[in-house]
Amino acid sequence: MHAEQRLxxxxxxxxxxxxERVKGLPKASDSKVAAELENVHAYLKDCQHFLDRKDYVNAFEAVIYAWGILETMERMGLLEQDGKRAGTGMPDKGRKLEEEAAGKAKEAQEANDRLKYLQADFDNYRKHFEKERQSVIELASAGVITELLPLLDELALTAQHARDQNDREGIKLLDEKLIK
Structure with a gap:
């Protein structure tokens, strides 16, 4: 068989x-679906025109384009399925997707709110812990100073009664270091 005849x-x-496929389609209620169906019909007319001129390559191309449009519309739920009219599938699916997206957005917002509360709680805990730590440090410092005061007094007395000048200077230096 010759290639042109096969084509x-x-x-x-x-x-x-x-x-056959186009004959069974009901009239579309959605304007976008109707426009796509008009494209399919236009490709059918083009195909017939190319066949009349014996241009089989362009005729086959027109058929494939029209077929592709129908396949795509079917996958998107725009053509009749289970007794539904053409053009009713997409809005239902779109509505379901919108509702699902709204639900997911609400869940995300709630999770974000919980995260903000947790961050605020953690920040409050950190501030409280830092305040407690400062309190403990101040209390411990006060206790150390209280215990060092008698020792400092004794060092001052020792420095006064030291016989050797070098001993007195050493004790005064030690006293100054402890006071700092």
């Missing part, structure tokens, strides 16, 4: 399938 045969076969 003509394939084009006519697919054109027949496409025409």
């Amino acid at each position: 003509e045969s394939e084009t006519l076969k697919w054109l027949g399938k496409l025409q």
